[in-house]
Amino acid sequence: MFERPLTRSEVExxxxxxxxxxxKHARTEQHDFAxxxxxxxxALQIARAIPDEVDPFVLVCGALFHDIGWIGTVTGVVHGLRGATVVRxxxxxxxxxxxxxxxxxxxxVRHTVSSGLAPERPEEKVVHDADGLDALGLIGMLRGLIGKEGSIEEVIRGDIQLGVKTFERLYYPESRRLGEALQRETEEVIARFRAALDRRLxxxxELPLPVANTIEG
Incomplete structure (x- = not known):
């Protein structure tokens, strides 16, 4: 729940x-403005449903700026720490x-595991969960494939493993409730990806080469 309403100056x-x-996010792909x-x-939906008191200004600003550290970098390594400087x-x-x-x-800083610091305050956990929810489902999986290097099999298998871990790491029951349908969609997509990969292999x-039944010398 929100501990207070936003002030007019905060809204502005x-x-x-x-x-x-x-x-800043206009030209990004995987981590775009959408x-x-x-x-x-x-984040707003989760915050309204949980018993923990959440500061709305801290929450909204944290969510808005959570991926600003991706700007100007390709890999996004420690983007939480990079973004902290811009935000400050x-x-x-x-x-x-x-x-x-x-x-x-x-x-x-704490919304991403790449920072090496787990969320502690409610606002940190809520944004962590909100970011995780947007990584689930078909759209989330497609976002996860953008810009990845390696064979298609390696990229898809890596994204499959990440999607499963993302749901398991959600902190709040409300986050899991919101993520259940997305997780089912993710699992369905994973099953189809795995079947397609197996067929591909x-x-x-089993190349259907045009050879005669008896090979003549």
Missing amino acids: LIVRAQAFVRQ HVMSVVRY EYLSAAGVRADIIDRIVQVV RQID
Whole structure:
């Protein structure tokens, strides 16, 4: 649940931040602005349903900026830590209190396992779960395939394993409730991918070469 309503000045800053994030994510693929807004929507939905008190400004800003560290990088390695620098500078310039900035920065840092720091506060766990939910289902799996290197078999198998782990790592029962249908869709897609991969491998091993029954010397 939300511990308080947003103030007018907070809403105005969120609107400006949203425009900033939209512009920065305009040319990204896997982590585009549509993904960012999907995470914001999931985060709001989860926060309304859980008993933990959530600060709405910290939550929305954390969700908006959660993938800003992907900008300017291909691999996204430690993008949570990279994004923390951008977030701190932006919010400091906007006049946000230092203690609030610290909390938003922690949301950005801790939403991803690549930072090596698990979520602790409710806002951190909610954004972590919201990000995970958008990785599930058909759209989530397709997003996960964009920009990956390696053979199609390697990429798909890696995405399959990641999808299963993503659902298992969700913190809140509400997140799991929202993710159940997406997880079923993910499992159906996984089964079809696996069947297609198996057929592909069999076809490679069983080439229908045009040879005679008896090979003459």
